Each structure stands twice: as C-alpha cells, then as structure tokens.
Amino acid sequence: MDRIAREMMTHDFADAAWQERHAITRVDQLRAWMGVAAGDDLMRDIELGLARAPMAMRITPYVLNLIDWSNFLQDPIRKQFIPVGSEILPSHPLRRMDSLHERESSPVDGLVHRYQDKVLLLATDRCPVYCRFCTRSYGVGLDTQSVSKKRSPAFQSRWDTILAYLRATPVIVDVVVSGGDCFRLKPSRILTIGMGLLSIPSIRRVRFATKGLAVLPMKVTSDHEWTDALAEVSDAGRNRGVEVSFHTHFNHPREITAYTIAAAELLFKAGIRMRNQSVLMAGVNDDPEVMQQLVKTLSDLHIQPYYVYTCDLIDGIEHLRCSVRLACQIEKAVRGITAGYNTPLFVVDTPGGGGKRDVHSFEHYDSQTGIAVYQAPSVRPKQLFTYPDPLHSLAPDVQVAWSDPQHAKRMLTDAVEAGRANSTGFE
Numbered sequence: 027m028d029r030i031a032r033e034m035m036t037h038d039f040a041d042a043a044w045q046e047r048h049a050i051t052r053v054d055q056l057r058a059w060m061g062v063a064a065g066d067d068l069m070r071d072i073e074l075g076l077a078r079a080p081m082a083m084r085i086t087p088y089v090l091n092l093i094d095w096s097n098f099l100q101d102p103i104r105k106q107f108i109p110v111g112s113e114i115l116p117s118h119p120l121r122r123m124d125s126l127h128e129r130e131s132s133p134v135d136g137l138v139h140r141y142q143d144k145v146l147l148l149a150t151d152r153c154p155v156y157c158r159f160c161t162r163s164y165g166v167g168l169d170t171q172s173v174s175k176k177r178s179p180a181f182q183s184r185w186d187t188i189l190a191y192l193r194a195t196p197v198i199v200d201v202v203v204s205g206g207d208c209f210r211l212k213p214s215r216i217l218t219i220g221m222g223l224l225s226i227p228s229i230r231r232v233r234f235a236t237k238g239l240a241v242l243p244m245k246v247t248s249d250h251e252w253t254d255a256l257a258e259v260s261d262a263g264r265n266r267g268v269e270v271s272f273h274t275h276f277n278h279p280r281e282i283t284a285y286t287i288a289a290a291e292l293l294f295k296a297g298i299r300m301r302n303q304s305v306l307m308a309g310v311n312d313d314p315e316v317m318q319q320l321v322k323t324l325s326d327l328h329i330q331p332y333y334v335y336t337c338d339l340i341d342g343i344e345h346l347r348c349s350v351r352l353a354c355q356i357e358k359a360v361r362g363i364t365a366g367y368n369t370p371l372f373v374v375d376t377p378g379g380g381g382k383r384d385v386h387s388f389e390h391y392d393s394q395t396g397i398a399v400y401q402a403p404s405v406r407p408k409q410l411f412t413y414p415d416p417l418h419s420l421a422p423d424v425q426v427a428w429s430d431p432q433h434a435k436r437m438l439t440d441a442v443e444a445g446r447a448n449s450t451g452f453e
C-alpha cells in the first residue's frame with residue numbers, strides 16, 4: 027500500500043484540515059492515488075491537459091473518492107477537475123481570457139460593479155479545488171504553464187478601499203462575497219468581511235458564494251470556528267434586518283453525499299438561507315434526468331436551485347460547452363417537476379459584460395451558425411451581446427466558416443443585425 031492510501035486509512039476522512047493537507051496538486055500525487063488505474067498513456071494525457079489548462083490542479087481526497095476510476099474518461103466529477111489533453115478541443119475564436127470583462131467593471135481592486143445595485147467582492151484568489159471551467163481563470167489559483175495570474179494586493183489595503191467605496195455608493199444594497207472561494211478565508215476574515223459589510227447601513231443583502239459545500243462539506247461539520255463565524259455573521263445580519271445567505275455550487279447529484287447532507291442540515295438549522303448555482307456542462311449534467319435529480323435533491327436539502335449557467339467562453343473548455351438550444355431543452359424538462367421557487371433560471375452570462383440573461387430571452391438565435399443575440403437593457407442598454415454555441419454542436423461546413431475571420435465576422439454582423447431588428451429600444 028502506498029503512503030497516501032495508508033494515511034487514508036489512519037486519518038480522519040471527515041476532518042476538513044486533513045482533507046486540505048492531502049489535497050493533490052501534482053500529477054505524481056494523482057498517480058499514487060489512482061494506483062492501478064494510472065496507465066502511462068493516461069498520465070501523459072493528463073500532463074498534456076494540465077500544460078494547456080488555464081487553471082492549476084487542486085483536488086481534495088473527498089472529491090477524488092467520488093470519481094469512478096473504472097470509467098475515468100466519462101466520469102462527470104473527473105471532467106470538472108482533471109483535464110485530459112486528448113479531450114481538449116480548439117477554443118472558439120470568440121473566447122477571451124476575461125470573457126465577462128470583469129476587470130473593466132472594477133472601480134476598486136477586488137470589486138466588480140457591473141449591475142446597478144449589486145456587486146461582486148473578490149475576497150480571495152484561492153479555492154479548495156480548482157475547476158476546469160472557472161470564469162475567473164485570469165486571476166484565480168496558482169500560475170499555470172499557459173497563464174500567469176493577475177495577483178491582488180494584500181487584503182487589508184484592498185479591504186479599506188472596498189469598504190470606503192461601498193460606504194460612498196449607497197445605491198449598492200447587495201454584495202456577493204466570492205473569489206476564489208470563502209472556504210479558503212480564515213474565520214477571522216469571514217468576521218471582518220461580514221461585520222464590515224453589516225456596518226454599512228445601505229447594504230440589505232450579503233451572500234457568501236462557495237464551491238466548498240460540494241467539494242469539502244466536512245469543513246462545515248468539523249471546522250467549528252469557521253462555521254461559527256459564518257453563523258455569527260448570519261445572526262448579526264438577521265438582527266439588523268439584513269439577509270446573509272450561502273450560495274453553493276453543485277453540478278451533479280453524485281456530489282451530494284452523507285457528508286453534504288450533514289453539512290446542509292447544520293446550516294439549515296442555523297437559519298442560513300442556501301441557494302445553488304450550477305454550470306451546464308457537456309457530459310456532466312447536460313441531461314434532463316441528471317438535472318432533474320440534482321434540482322430535486324438540492325430542494326430536499328433546502329438548497330434552493332437558483333441558476334444554471336452556460337459555460338463562459340474561456341480557454342480549454344470548448345468540449346464542456348453546450349449550445350443555447352440544448353440549454354433551452356433542458357430548462358423545459360426541468361420546469362414543472364417541483365416547486366417553481368426551486369426551479370433554477372438557466373442563464374447566459376453574456377461575453378463582453380452584458381450580465382446574466384435568461385437563456386430563452388434571445389432577440390435572435392440561429393442554431394445553424396450557433397449565434398444567440400441578447401439585449402441587456404438594465405446593464406448596457408445600447409449594446410447587443412452575442413453568445414456562440416460550441417463549434418462541436420455545429421455542422422462541419424459552419425465549423426470551417428468560423429475558422430475564417432472574414433466569414434466569422436460576417437456571421438456575427440448578420441446575427442447582430444437580425445437581433446437589432448427584433449429588439450426594442452434601438453430606434
């Protein structure tokens with residue numbers, strides 16, 4: 027038995043600190059974990075995948091344990107966290123590093139202010155695991171062979187500036203604490219951020235967004251100091267009439283285990299409102315039955331399914347993206363199976379910074395060229411935004427057309443014109 031497998035037997039798997047200490051970040055550690063499943067060809071393929079990936083690798087033993095190693099390539103958990111070179115398709119010509127243009131909408135370091143009354147606070151650039159499809163691959167995680175990340179300055183100097191901005195901008199009533207992931211924030215920092223936000227009278231809602239419940243649920247049940255800090259902020263908020271909620275990120279029903287149930291029960295009993303945001307991914311959850319099961323299981327845990335996002339247009343994930351047509355089909359299959367308030371809205375976070383739009387609300391959609399055109403009247407009223415379907419969902423001749431910049435430009439111009447003709451407010 028190798029060293030890691032031995033430790034697995036002797037250490038407490040239910041201890042979050044143990045999970046963090048044993049998170050794997052290198053291929054040789056992965057090889058040790060996989061044991062007989064680790065063929066030389068496969069390991070080379072993973073190395074190739076990592077060399078091309080914009081995200082570093084970090085996976086907790088808990089998540090590794092959810093992977094079906096006998097079905098490694100098809101496994102929906104594996105696809106989210108371990109890249110394989112041979113499955114990576116050429117990126118769409120419209121992909122961008124910071125696809126949502128977050129850095130353009132950043133008035134002070136660590137804050138994205140795109141919508142009128144709500145902001146995104148990037149509290150850390152670290153996560154308990156790194157997802158292949160992270161929209162913030164420009165800044166989250168360690169440098170990779172293909173991306174050197176934009177680092178944020180030290181917390182305290184950023185924090186004072188952020189608080190000053192929020193205080194001076196009372197139109198902002200809603201703050202999403204994200205990153206990175208608040209599971210990587212120390213309890214003292216949860217308190218600093220939470221209480222700091224609650225000290226601003228104009229703020230009515232605070233959300234802590236985390237992948238943690240899906241990849242390290244034992245933190246909630248074993249790191250009492252951390253969970254107490256979250257509960258303390260939530261209670262303080264409630265006493266002041268401010269809602270403090272917890273936004274999770276589950277993508278597949280198999281991510282919900284006895285550990286998840288215990289953690290969700292604890293948070294529910296502590297009175298913390300929970301919602302879930304998923305990303306729709308090919309071969310992970312692009313199946314009506316999988317999505318229905320995810321929605322129902324989360325609802326039973328009192329985690330309200332809130333959003334299902336189509337993948338953002340970033341590098342190295344073309345094989346994971348789904349078409350707008352498929353997203354609409356899956357939405358139709360999900361709506362009606364349970365309470366309406368537990369039915370997620372399927373959204374496209376429009377490239378270029380138009381914000382999130384209901385996937386069905388396009389002004390124009392041509393499933394031949396795969397271009398959907400959206401309006402965002404509350405964010406950028408004069409502009410139209412396009413979201414392209416993945417090339418693999420298009421006919422071969424259209425894929426060829428996309429690779430020719432002139433032809434691609436014409437397809438886009440035609441789509442935007444058709445969108446403009448259908449939309450209102452452009453007279």
Ligand SMILES: *Cc1c(COP(=O)(O)O)cnc(C)c1O
Pocket residue numbers: 138139140141144145146202382
């Ligand atoms: C998603 C997001 C928010 C929060 O939006 P909701 O639709 O209310 O969840 C706020 N700011 C930015 C920049 C976002 O991307």
Ligand code: SF4
Pocket residue numbers: 152153154155156157159160161162166205206207236237
């Ligand atoms: S947990 Fe969230 S922020 Fe972190 S890598 Fe995954 S998607 Fe990105």
